[in-house]
Amino acid sequence: MTQATPSYAPTDLTVPTRYRDRATYDKDAVHAVLDEALHCTIAFQRDGRPMTLPTLHARVGETLYVHGSTGGRFALLDGEPISISVTLLDALVLARSWFHHSLGYRSVVAMGDARVVRDAQERYDAMAALVDKIYPGRTTQSRPPAPKELAATAIVALDLEAVSLKRRGDQVADDEADLDGPYWAGSVPLRTVREAAVPTGDLDPAIALPAALH
Amino acid sequence: MTQATPSYAPTDLTVPTRYRDRATYDKDAVHAVLDEALHCTIAFQRDGRPMTLPTLHARVGETLYVHGSTGGRFALLDGEPISISVTLLDALVLARSWFHHSLGYRSVVAMGDARVVRDAQERYDAMAALVDKIYPGRTTQSRPPAPKELAATAIVALDLEAVSLKRRGDQVADDEADLDGPYWAGSVPLRTVREAAVPTGDLDPAIALPAALH
Numbered sequence: 056m057t058q059a060t061p062s063y064a065p066t067d068l069t070v071p072t073r074y075r076d077r078a079t080y081d082k083d084a085v086h087a088v089l090d091e092a093l094h095c096t097i098a099f100q101r102d103g104r105p106m107t108l109p110t111l112h113a114r115v116g117e118t119l120y121v122h123g124s125t126g127g128r129f130a131l132l133d134g135e136p137i138s139i140s141v142t143l144l145d146a147l148v149l150a151r152s153w154f155h156h157s158l159g160y161r162s163v164v165a166m167g168d169a170r171v172v173r174d175a176q177e178r179y180d181a182m183a184a185l186v187d188k189i190y191p192g193r194t195t196q197s198r199p200p201a202p203k204e205l206a207a208t209a210i211v212a213l214d215l216e217a218v219s220l221k222r223r224g225d226q227v228a229d230d231e232a233d234l235d236g237p238y239w240a241g242s243v244p245l246r247t248v249r250e251a252a253v254p255t256g257d258l259d260p261a262i263a264l265p266a267a268l269h
Numbered sequence: 270m271t272q273a274t275p276s277y278a279p280t281d282l283t284v285p286t287r288y289r290d291r292a293t294y295d296k297d298a299v300h301a302v303l304d305e306a307l308h309c310t311i312a313f314q315r316d317g318r319p320m321t322l323p324t325l326h327a328r329v330g331e332t333l334y335v336h337g338s339t340g341g342r343f344a345l346l347d348g349e350p351i352s353i354s355v356t357l358l359d360a361l362v363l364a365r366s367w368f369h370h371s372l373g374y375r376s377v378v379a380m381g382d383a384r385v386v387r388d389a390q391e392r393y394d395a396m397a398a399l400v401d402k403i404y405p406g407r408t409t410q411s412r413p414p415a416p417k418e419l420a421a422t423a424i425v426a427l428d429l430e431a432v433s434l435k436r437r438g439d440q441v442a443d444d445e446a447d448l449d450g451p452y453w454a455g456s457v458p459l460r461t462v463r464e465a466a467v468p469t470g471d472l473d474p475a476i477a478l479p480a481a482l483h
């Protein structure tokens with residue numbers, strides 16, 4: 056799949072069994088959700104059971120990266136089937152019936168085989184993307200990794216191929232028969248707020264807050 | 270395991286390989302995170318691969334419930350190994366080094382075998398919990414499910430036994446050698462905000478906003 060293709064190819068793995076109209080495979084839309092989400096959940100197999108772990112992710116082009124310790128589980132995932140999903144919750148949808156209560160959301164599910172990254176440049180670039188994911192620009196405002204720190208970090212890549220985005224807006228979808236009922240219906244928008252940055256207690260007071268954090 | 274036991278028993282599945290000091294098995298603490306989180310990610314196997322799906326969950330006592338259509342994947346999970354995790358993101362942790370950048374979070378991972386709920390009362394109670402999870406009190410402010418709606422809903426239960434909570438606060442954990450460096454360090458608190466409820470466009474204007482939504 057080349058960069059020029061605007062959409063991921065739907066596959067048996069990524070076409071939902073229900074609400075197919077909520078699914079899209081548009082790359083720009085998928086990228087936007089992956090980039091906005093600050094954490095993901097990765098699933099992998101262990102002893103024949105699926106295991107889930109929440110973690111930080113970052114996207115570089117058509118590859119998703121997560122990282123962990125070389126002594127941890129991620130280092131053992133090379134070639135293993137994994138799934139990574141992210142979710143942005145946008146609204147609570149309060150319908151006139153229990154049945155049509157719902158959530159407004161955007162979620163991306165990606166599947167494939169994990170690749171433990173060995174190439175030094177790709178590892179470095181992935182680490183930079185993960186640091187800048189926490190806050191844009193942090194790579195230039197903090198100390199780059201020492202050889203020991205690089206060696207202690209396992210980077211796992213998932214190439215974006217079997218990927219889908221599902222989304223539901225905040226619209227109420229009540230049954231016709233309920234529209235004249237006595238119940239209030241509507242939505243409650245949700246928003247994630249970044250509050251003002253708080254310096255760590257032992258920070259030299261002469262060090263000013265970086266402009267990006269104002 | 271009885272209700273009187275204050276903690277889940279750590280198991281091979283739930284003791285993390287890294288940062289064991291971040292893990293806790295205290296039931297009240299686990300319940301609080303499960304209850305605060307508005308969505309979860311469920312992982313299950315399909316054709317030998319782990320699949321992830323974001324969905325709504327609700328806890329009733331020591332059981333976690335998710336729901337889907339009887340025509341969907343959840344209806345097929347009876348007896349299958351699953352994992353459900355939730356994450357609350359509390360802060361961005363901006364350290365003096367790339368390496369110590371982190372997130373402040375609370376996350377719960379639960380594992381076990383799925384149970385598709387057959388008992389009518391348990392199904393009804395789980396549906397009520399899921400509706401009230403979206404917004405407390407909604408079960409009394411909307412139409413209860415009709416038999417057809419009940420029949421169309423698959424409820425999947427996961428008994429809380431192999432469960433752990435991991436948490437990291439917003440503290441910066443830089444290396445001693447970096448403390449005198451030139452870089453700003455601190456944290457950015459994150460908060461999820463519920464904005465004012467918005468009535469659906471076709472709502473009878475005579476129907477007032479329920480007090481719980483003010």
